[in-house]
Amino acid sequence: MSDPAETPEAQVPERVPFAQRYALWQRGGGIATPLATALLAFVMGGMVVLATGHNPLQTYRSIFDGSGLNWLFPWVSGAARQTAATDLQETGLLMIPLILTGLAVAFAFRCGLFNIGGQGQYIVGIVTGTQMGVWLGSVPGPVHIFIAIAAATLAGALWGGIAGFLRATVGAHEVISTIMLNWIAIWVGTYLIGFGGPLQDHSQPGVPVSREIAPNAHLHVFWGNPFLQGLDVGFFIALAMLVVYWLIIRRTTLGFEVRAVGFSPEAARTAGIGVARNYFLAMAISGAFAGMAGALDILGWQFRLDVTTIQIASQMAFTGIAVALLGRNTAIGTLLGAVLFAALLNGTSTANLDPNVFPPQLAGNLTRIIQGLVVLFIGADVLVLYVWNLRRKVKLRRQPPAAPAPVAE
Amino acid sequence: MEDPTPVLELRGISKQFPGVLANDDVDFDLRRGEIHALLGENGAGKSTLMNILYGLYRPDAGEIRLRGKPVSFGSARDAIQAGIGMVHQHFMLIPVMTVAENVVLGTEPLHAGVLLDERAAERRVADMARTFRFSVDPSALVEDIGVGQQQRVEIMKALYRNAEILILDEPTAVLTPQEASDLFEILRTLRRKGISIIFISHKLKEVLEIADRITVLRRGRVIESVPAAGATQEALARAMVGRDLLLRVEKGAANPGDPILTVESLHVLDDRELETVHGLSFEVRAGEIVGVAGIDGNGQSELVEAIVGLRRPTEGRILINGQVIARDDPKHLIDAGVGHIPEDRHRRGLVLSFTVAENLSLHEYRRPTESRFGWLWPRRMITRAQKLIRDYDVRGGSPNTPAGSLSGGNQQKVVIAREIESEPDVLVAAQPTRGLDVGAIEYVHRRLVQARDAGKGVLLVSLELDEIRSLSDRVLVLYEGRLVGEYSPEASEEELGLAMTGGTRGEEIPA
Numbered sequence: 037m038s039d040p041a042e043t044p045e046a047q048v049p050e051r052v053p054f055a056q057r058y059a060l061w062q063r064g065g066g067i068a069t070p071l072a073t074a075l076l077a078f079v080m081g082g083m084v085v086l087a088t089g090h091n092p093l094q095t096y097r098s099i100f101d102g103s104g105l106n107w108l109f110p111w112v113s114g115a116a117r118q119t120a121a122t123d124l125q126e127t128g129l130l131m132i133p134l135i136l137t138g139l140a141v142a143f144a145f146r147c148g149l150f151n152i153g154g155q156g157q158y159i160v161g162i163v164t165g166t167q168m169g170v171w172l173g174s175v176p177g178p179v180h181i182f183i184a185i186a187a188a189t190l191a192g193a194l195w196g197g198i199a200g201f202l203r204a205t206v207g208a209h210e211v212i213s214t215i216m217l218n219w220i221a222i223w224v225g226t227y228l229i230g231f232g233g234p235l236q237d238h239s240q241p242g243v244p245v246s247r248e249i250a251p252n253a254h255l256h257v258f259w260g261n262p263f264l265q266g267l268d269v270g271f272f273i274a275l276a277m278l279v280v281y282w283l284i285i286r287r288t289t290l291g292f293e294v295r296a297v298g299f300s301p302e303a304a305r306t307a308g309i310g311v312a313r314n315y316f317l318a319m320a321i322s323g324a325f326a327g328m329a330g331a332l333d334i335l336g337w338q339f340r341l342d343v344t345t346i347q348i349a350s351q352m353a354f355t356g357i358a359v360a361l362l363g364r365n366t367a368i369g370t371l372l373g374a375v376l377f378a379a380l381l382n383g384t385s386t387a388n389l390d391p392n393v394f395p396p397q398l399a400g401n402l403t404r405i406i407q408g409l410v411v412l413f414i415g416a417d418v419l420v421l422y423v424w425n426l427r428r429k430v431k432l433r434r435q436p437p438a439a440p441a442p443v444a445e
Numbered sequence: 446m447e448d449p450t451p452v453l454e455l456r457g458i459s460k461q462f463p464g465v466l467a468n469d470d471v472d473f474d475l476r477r478g479e480i481h482a483l484l485g486e487n488g489a490g491k492s493t494l495m496n497i498l499y500g501l502y503r504p505d506a507g508e509i510r511l512r513g514k515p516v517s518f519g520s521a522r523d524a525i526q527a528g529i530g531m532v533h534q535h536f537m538l539i540p541v542m543t544v545a546e547n548v549v550l551g552t553e554p555l556h557a558g559v560l561l562d563e564r565a566a567e568r569r570v571a572d573m574a575r576t577f578r579f580s581v582d583p584s585a586l587v588e589d590i591g592v593g594q595q596q597r598v599e600i601m602k603a604l605y606r607n608a609e610i611l612i613l614d615e616p617t618a619v620l621t622p623q624e625a626s627d628l629f630e631i632l633r634t635l636r637r638k639g640i641s642i643i644f645i646s647h648k649l650k651e652v653l654e655i656a657d658r659i660t661v662l663r664r665g666r667v668i669e670s671v672p673a674a675g676a677t678q679e680a681l682a683r684a685m686v687g688r689d690l691l692l693r694v695e696k697g698a699a700n701p702g703d704p705i706l707t708v709e710s711l712h713v714l715d716d717r718e719l720e721t722v723h724g725l726s727f728e729v730r731a732g733e734i735v736g737v738a739g740i741d742g743n744g745q746s747e748l749v750e751a752i753v754g755l756r757r758p759t760e761g762r763i764l765i766n767g768q769v770i771a772r773d774d775p776k777h778l779i780d781a782g783v784g785h786i787p788e789d790r791h792r793r794g795l796v797l798s799f800t801v802a803e804n805l806s807l808h809e810y811r812r813p814t815e816s817r818f819g820w821l822w823p824r825r826m827i828t829r830a831q832k833l834i835r836d837y838d839v840r841g842g843s844p845n846t847p848a849g850s851l852s853g854g855n856q857q858k859v860v861i862a863r864e865i866e867s868e869p870d871v872l873v874a875a876q877p878t879r880g881l882d883v884g885a886i887e888y889v890h891r892r893l894v895q896a897r898d899a900g901k902g903v904l905l906v907s908l909e910l911d912e913i914r915s916l917s918d919r920v921l922v923l924y925e926g927r928l929v930g931e932y933s934p935e936a937s938e939e940e941l942g943l944a945m946t947g948g949t950r951g952e953e954i955p956a
Contacts, residue, residue: 286821286823287820287821287823288816288819288820288821289810289811289816289819289820289821290819291821292803292806292810292821295799296796296799296803296807299796299797299798299799300792300795300796300797300798302792302793303792303793303794303795303796303797303807304796305755305775306753306755306775306785306787306793306794307775307779307796307807307808308774308775308776308777308778308779308780308808309776309807310774310776
């Protein structure tokens with residue numbers, strides 16, 4: 037007996053809505069498309085290097101060495117190995133905030149929201165974490181660290197939650213509100229630790245920095261020199277957050293609801309899922325990740341907060357967007373994306389890139405070029421699909437009629 | 446039909462799409478002045494064939510002969526020039542322009558070389574309307590005339606471009622029974638004037654009524670090509686589906702119990718804040734199917750949305766099992782025992798990017814069988830999905846297949862499985878068979894009757910009068926947001942059709 041419901045309808049190229057086709061395509065794209073995207077970005081970045089009269093392969097090679105990733109090769113030995121280890125520790129330190137701000141973007145994406153507020157959430161986290169580290173000096177170390185991280189995480193959650201709340205209640209778009217909240221965070225933070233600010237270190241009124249956090253709030257450095265930015269246990273906390281992220285998304289009812297809302301708010305609402313509630317929760321959880329990044333940076337290696345961190349360094353949260361996009365909002369992808377961008381950032385830094393190969397002051401821009409290209413190409417998935425379809429249509433139209441069409445008599 | 450040489454012949458047409466042979470060596474011919482129906486389920490290849498004829502696709506093999514001469518169309522423009530006109534399901538008219546302007550658009554009569562000669566246009570269109578007995582006012586704005594009339598404008602557009610062959614794609618899908626019979630009258634007139642018509646449909650009854658010959662397509666192949674005289678619905682259905690089908694829904698007498706769903710003087714606004722449901726009151730009892738008949742846009746969607754909690758009524762109340770629902774959001778209504786088969790399964794019924802298992806769990810995930818304290822067990826989700834896929838005969842996918850890649854009928858089975866398995870007391874089915882083929886329709890109907898026999902109340906809202914009549918135990922007719930009467934399902938199509946257009950009132954419904 038043949039079931040009519042199984043007629044070729046399933047396979048006939050139906051006119052499926054574009055977004056839906058895109059979602060299916062993304063799901064099916066797997067690892068191949070992010071890899072191709074990264075590769076293409078590197079090739080184009082290489083062309084830029086070539087255009088400046090340098091050797092792209094050599095440049096990439098020395099960026100790789102500058103990131104310390106060559107430490108992984110057993111044949112690197114002696115002084116080179118020493119340098120590689122220090123470089124890799126720095127890369128690891130950069131990975132911490134990249135993983136967490138990446139997750140902050142990825143989680144919101146899963147709910148169909150675009151969290152551009154990683155910077156602001158990171159700033160409120162780092163300010164809160166700093167102050168908690170400064171206070172409570174008499175509390176035992178582990179408790180102190182826990183309180184500081186928890187408070188920073190909550191602060192980030194609050195900051196993200198504001199945007200989520202606005203989206204859920206009055207429908208204010210999260211892209212706009214998170215950008216606004218970034219600026220509020222930047223200037224409130226600048227005020228707090230800036231000249232004459234309430235949280236500035238009063239012992240040196242000429243420098244816009246916070247007081248230094250209590251020594252018992254320092255995170256343990258497990259690799260390298262604690263005074264020369266060795267790698268601290270915050271690295272493992274960040275890795276653990278990748279697992280937490282995966283668990284929330286895949287193993288909780290909250291994650292189930294968030295994904296349902298992200299794919300189809302209408303269907304989710306019809307199924308009795310509170311769309312507004314999930315918008316709020318997703319933004320709050322996103323903010324929590326970014327807030328935690330701030331605490332780990334301050335407790336791990338910065339120890340005191342300065343205005344440049346708030347105004348400039350916090351921009352690395354935007355790299356988190358590229359990390360999440362390249363990682364397709366998955367935990368493992370976010371990890372790989374963070375490795376890539378941390379290595380690029382560190383490998384192109386003035387200290388680490390061999391100036392004979394490529395001037396480091398240009399190399400920093402190379403990272404930005406590659407980052408920009410990655411975002412562009414990921415966004416261009418849609419464009420590529422569109423061009424693909426267009427090409428087919430044009431081809432169809434170009435085929436000349438085999439015989440002239442007769443005119444109606 | 447006197448002229449034996451066909452005006453149009455399609456010979457050995459084949460068209461391959463990735464993964465499917467949409468047309469497989471199809472032969473089709475059309476004689477002068479005949480209505481030839483092309484019958485088949487969704488996905489049988491009807492549209493592909495017509496798109497090839499209309500120049501939108503090129504065939505991989507085969508030839509098209511027009512008046513005996515082989516032709517090849519590179520675009521719809523070529524087809525139109527060759528005298529082929531197509532009326533699509535969705536009209537392509539400009540609402541703010543008059544009938545005459547729409548008809549002449551693109552080939553306007555001009556005076557002084559550049560200006561539209563409006564009077565000439567209207568005169569020509571009026572002439573044409575008279576010749577073919579269209580009864581359309583050429584100077585009326587398209588937005589002011591009804592759907593049936595708009596369809597005539599589409600036909601006139603084709604005729605104005607000297608079409609001798611007219612392709613009508615599911616022309617009755619948007620029409621009321623009365624409008625459909627008016628359309629058939631026009632088609633007969635056209636036939637007398639020598640126009641040849643290809644009539645695409647999957648409705649057996651109307652095909653038998655209007656066509657001279659019927660060609661049945663199944664899975665891209667021509668199954669048979671027979672004269673309408675002597676053909677029966679049963680034989681056509683078998684050819685179309687490949688097996689015997691129950692055309693009539695088999696069901697015993699209803700055994701209604703206590704009221705489960707009570708709607709009391711309900712007022713609902715639509716998206717534009719206009720009131721579209723004006724004080725409706727009715728009840729659905731356990732063990733009965735109540736059908737709500739009406740033409741599209743008479744408040745059905747808003748009514749359903751209010752009952753399932755997607756739209757807040759401005760006045761009135763809804764009781765489930767005699768209890769007023771305190772918070773009218775979907776979750777509370779689901780918990781109170783309302784199941785919902787939404788009219789738009791792509792937008793509301795399914796999360797298309799979710800897997801089949803996840804879609805089947807859209808209510809269950811928060812129940813202790815699949816989660817506890819917010820912790821989810823995907824294994825159990827999948828095990829349960831495997832069972833439901835078997836029980837509800839969902840084909841073409843495993844628990845981990847994205848729901849969006851299933852066929853329409855199987856997607857609807859997923860929705861039905863989910864809703865019935867969450868054991869609601871009342872099931873609200875909004876156009877549950879829209880866009881489905883005959884076999885899937887039969888399945889959905891059987892499930893609804895089963896739900897009724899299991900003691901659930903079923904509220905069936907449908908635009909298909911046949912569906913309402915064959916499934917319902919009572920029929921309520923909705924017209925402009927009001928119930929105009931209650932009918933027995935045995936009431937004639939004419940009687941119901943009249944009520945649906947606001948004609949007469951049936952029995953007054955006690956409030």
